[in-house]
Amino acid sequence: MSAHAETERRAGQDPATGQRSGVLRRLPVWGLRLILLLAAAWVLFFARDTPAGPAIVDPGRFAVTVLDGLTFAGLLFVVASGFTLIFGLMRTVNMAHGSLFLLSGYIAIRLQQTMVGRSRNIAPTDVTVLDWIVPLLVGAAVAAVFGVVMQQVFLRWNQGQELRQALITLAISIVLADQMLREFGGLAVTMVWPGDVTHFLTILGQRYATSRLFMLGVALVVGALLWLWLSRTRMGMVIRAGVDDEEMVRALGINVTLVFAVTFFVGSFLAGMGGVMGASFAGAATGSDGSWLLNSLIVVIIGGLGSIKGAVAGSVLYGMVIAFSPSYLPSRYTFYSIIFTFVLLALVLAARPYGLFGRPA
Amino acid sequence: MTDALLEVNGLCAGYGASQVLDEVGFAMGVEAVGIIGRNGMGKTTLCATLMGLVKPSAGEVVFRGERIDRKSPERIARSGIAYVPQGRRLFPSLTVDEHLQMLAKGTRGKRWTPAAVYELFPRLGQRRRNGGAELSGGEQQMLAVGRALLLNGSLLLMDEPSEGLAPTIVDILVEAVHRLVAEGVAVLVVEQNLRAATAMAERQLVMVTGRIQAESTATDLVASPDLQRRYLGVGAAVDPGGLLVHDESQNRTSP
Numbered sequence: 001m002s003a004h005a006e007t008e009r010r011a012g013q014d015p016a017t018g019q020r021s022g023v024l025r026r027l028p029v030w031g032l033r034l035i036l037l038l039a040a041a042w043v044l045f046f047a048r049d050t051p052a053g054p055a056i057v058d059p060g061r062f063a064v065t066v067l068d069g070l071t072f073a074g075l076l077f078v079v080a081s082g083f084t085l086i087f088g089l090m091r092t093v094n095m096a097h098g099s100l101f102l103l104s105g106y107i108a109i110r111l112q113q114t115m116v117g118r119s120r121n122i123a124p125t126d127v128t129v130l131d132w133i134v135p136l137l138v139g140a141a142v143a144a145v146f147g148v149v150m151q152q153v154f155l156r157w158n159q160g161q162e163l164r165q166a167l168i169t170l171a172i173s174i175v176l177a178d179q180m181l182r183e184f185g186g187l188a189v190t191m192v193w194p195g196d197v198t199h200f201l202t203i204l205g206q207r208y209a210t211s212r213l214f215m216l217g218v219a220l221v222v223g224a225l226l227w228l229w230l231s232r233t234r235m236g237m238v239i240r241a242g243v244d245d246e247e248m249v250r251a252l253g254i255n256v257t258l259v260f261a262v263t264f265f266v267g268s269f270l271a272g273m274g275g276v277m278g279a280s281f282a283g284a285a286t287g288s289d290g291s292w293l294l295n296s297l298i299v300v301i302i303g304g305l306g307s308i309k310g311a312v313a314g315s316v317l318y319g320m321v322i323a324f325s326p327s328y329l330p331s332r333y334t335f336y337s338i339i340f341t342f343v344l345l346a347l348v349l350a351a352r353p354y355g356l357f358g359r360p361a
Numbered sequence: 362m363t364d365a366l367l368e369v370n371g372l373c374a375g376y377g378a379s380q381v382l383d384e385v386g387f388a389m390g391v392e393a394v395g396i397i398g399r400n401g402m403g404k405t406t407l408c409a410t411l412m413g414l415v416k417p418s419a420g421e422v423v424f425r426g427e428r429i430d431r432k433s434p435e436r437i438a439r440s441g442i443a444y445v446p447q448g449r450r451l452f453p454s455l456t457v458d459e460h461l462q463m464l465a466k467g468t469r470g471k472r473w474t475p476a477a478v479y480e481l482f483p484r485l486g487q488r489r490r491n492g493g494a495e496l497s498g499g500e501q502q503m504l505a506v507g508r509a510l511l512l513n514g515s516l517l518l519m520d521e522p523s524e525g526l527a528p529t530i531v532d533i534l535v536e537a538v539h540r541l542v543a544e545g546v547a548v549l550v551v552e553q554n555l556r557a558a559t560a561m562a563e564r565q566l567v568m569v570t571g572r573i574q575a576e577s578t579a580t581d582l583v584a585s586p587d588l589q590r591r592y593l594g595v596g597a598a599v600d601p602g603g604l605l606v607h608d609e610s611q612n613r614t615s616p
Contacts, residue, residue, distance in 0.1 A: 237463040241452040248450045251412050252464060253438030253512055 028351035035347060043328050051334065052327040060204035065327050066320075067203070071212040073319030074219030075277050079292055080299035081226060081311045082270030088243040088306025089263050091162050092155060095170040097271050098293030099177060100143040104272030105279030105288070106184045108139035109191045116192075124198040132194040132280070140272030147268025148261055155264075156257075173289065181286055188285035191276060215277055222273065223312070229266075230308065239263060243306055298341060302348050304358025313356050317344060365423075366390050366547050367411075367516060372420035372430070374410040381406040383571035384420065391515075393538060393548040395558040395579070398568035399593055404551040405447050407568070408520040412444050413437045425515065443509035447520040449501045451493035451508075458489040460504055464511040471513045472544070478507035481537060499530030506537065517541060519550045523557035535560045555593070559583050567592040 043062070047054045055062035083097045112135045113119045116126050150172060158164045197214040200207045230236035238259050242249045250256055278284070278292065299318050303310025321344045325337035354360055365388045372385040381403045387394075398404050409415040411422060413434040422430040429437050438444065452460065461475035468474045479486040482503040488496060496504065502522055509517060517538075523531045531554075538548050538561045552558035558565065559579035567575045575592060582588055 234463060234466060237455060237459045240454040241460075241463060244452040244454050245450055247414060247434070248446065248452070250434040251414060251438055251444045251446070252508065253435050254464075255435055 028347075032347050032351045043324065047328045049330050049332075050328050051331055060206040061327065063204050064206045064208060065323050067208060067212070069320040069323030070316070071216040071319075072322055073315040074216040075274060075281060076295060076299050076315035076319055077311055078219050078222050078270055078277060079274030080296040080303075080315060081223070081308055082267035082274070083296040084300045084303070084306055084308065084311045085226075085239075085263060085270070086267035087300065089239055089246070090155075090159065090260055092151075093162065093166045093169070094147075094267070095166055095293065096147075096150065096173040096176065097169075097267075097296055098289035098291070099173040099180075100147055100268050100271040101275035101278065101292045102180060102284055102289040103146065103176060104139035104143040104275035105191065105284035106139075106180060106189070107142050108135035108276040109189050109279055109284060110184075111135040111138055112191055122192045124193055124195040127192045127194045129194045129196055132191075135191070136273060136276040139276045140269045143272025143275065144265045144269035147271070148265045151261065151264040156260075159260075173293070177286070177289055180289075184284075186286050188283045189279075190283040191279040193280050211280070215281060218273075218277060222270070226270075226308065235259065235262065298345065301345060301355055304352075304355030306359075307355070307357035310355055310357035317348070366425060367549070368423040369411075370421050370423075372407075372410060372417055372422060374406060374415050374417040376406075376415070380418070381571050382410060382417070385568075385571070385573055386420075387566055387573050387576075389547060389549065389564075391542075391545055391547045392564060393542045393550065393562035395562035395565045396549070396551045396568050396573075397555060397558045397565055397582075397593065398553065400553060402568045403571040404553070404568055405520055406571075408444070408446070408518055408551055411437075411518060412442065438512060438514070441512070441514040442516045442518055443512040443514035445502075445505045445509045445517065445519040445522060447524065449505040451496075451501055451504060453492060453494040455493055456490055457485055457493065457496070457504055460493060460508050461511060464508060468511055468513060473510040473513050475511070478510055481510075481540075482507055482533075498525050499527065499533070502526060502530070502534065506534065510541075514546070516547045516549060519548065521552060521554075522550065523552060523554045528556075531557050531560070538562075555582065555589065 044055045052058060052061040052065060079097070079101060083094060086092055086094050086097075112127070112131055113122070115131045115134065116122050118126070150169070154168050154172070155165050158168065193211040193214070197211050199210045201210055201213075202208070230240060238249060238254055238256075242256060242259060246256060249259075274292070275284070278288065282288075295318075299311060299314035300306075301314070302317055303312070303314030318341070321340050325340040326334050329337055348356060352358070368388040370386050372382055373380060374382040383403075385403075385407060396404055396407065406415060410417050410430075413429070413432055413436070417430050420430065421428055424437075424440060424442065427440065429440060429442075432440070455463065458475070461478055465475050479489075484500055485503055485507060488500055493501070493504065506517075506519070506522070519538075522534055526534075535557070538550070542548055548562065550558065550561050552561075559582055563579045565577045565579055565582055566573050567577060569592065577588060577592070582592075
């Protein structure tokens, strides 16, 4: 009887959030709020002996840290939104997402070098906006085509078999990593921002690079286009419906095979765009594929797998933690700032087991 | 029977080792047909198998002269079977209007367009901007039917449309079914609610443990508590009016 009542109660809970009821649910949420409040108070008033100092003492450093968090969140969003889009519709955990990121970055760098006519010591003043935008689009398009081919050749036949798809994409990512090492070498290379966006602003007495703000701007444009596509077009409606109930979409006579291919194209394109932005921001090197797959996973686990809103929230939270923890930990402990990523994950998952905007699969 | 729209012969299907459908066979023309039976008799599996969501292990389904039993759900839907599933299965992320707009492509000039659906169910028109999950049970069912109509199919396949609905809402659905049949659309409705089933279709097939056990008519079934007891296992003493097969809310735990 009790097991029966349990299933009834579960069936009765809000399917949109999958929330548990009562104290169990509220305890972690209140805990999370308390921790956020304490963290804010620390940053504002008490953060002495830290690299940045309390925000009331040094508002400039605080503003810069917030901007660092936001701009990095922009990059995180572009990459992770592609990952979450693919997962949301097809339940495919694309382990090659980071490889597409890196591949696109390398290709864009090569193309930029060709366009500028030099392969080393490129200064931003040599780079026009076109020398950045064209490689961005070409790199992303290559990643997108690669993604679609991968989906059509390897994943289509295994639709619905999540573990198999994860292993296939993992294998592809290993092969790609070796091939990229062979082709592009093991040294880090950098994409150069166009000269027009590499200036410095002064914000509350602190110098701030406009290229980072440009990166945030690109992310906002990508986010707006993605939102328009998903909310205003018929294809977007079909994708959202497919995230809810793919089988029912098929039973209404909609050709999901095409929708899957388009989604894989867009998701891989976003990985590629992120790769070019990342290569301009921090360079491209062996190993960034793995670290950006991990970044995407962290963002979507925080935000909830399959949710674009979740990708926004996850990117901002993760970006803020990355920016704040090294600046506002006591200087002796700055080394441990990486731990706070996992603290964030643990806190969010304790309060919302499916992520902030996630639903049970 | 001379003009068979849908013909099912020896259809077997199940999930893994458990066989649910055991050589189901029937045929129907452009008419309303009800399939009634108690919970767990394979009615929903029959619908899912007709739609291609469950692959049959044996038998054949011929729709408009064409074998459809090995086709994918999307091909079956496009060949003209419009599916209204059990539990509605609306899309929580979509508004009422988006449910219809998503399927509006290619409906221009046909009988069913989003505008025609709003005309059939005016209540949906007032809820255009609401999310699929914010609707009342009746409105959800209307949307599920309206969504299916946009396929402009020749057979409407409804799985437990009256489930959890107030009698007045069921009446609206019954009227819609009559209208469709009068317009030349066949309706196959699966029900365990005798009142709704008999109001929608005169011809009734009785399903017991995965087989079509008998054929009857709504008139006979309603008139005879004895038939109800025999086919549906309903005690006349429990249900003196003979209208409700049983109280569904006590038997259903999950969709």
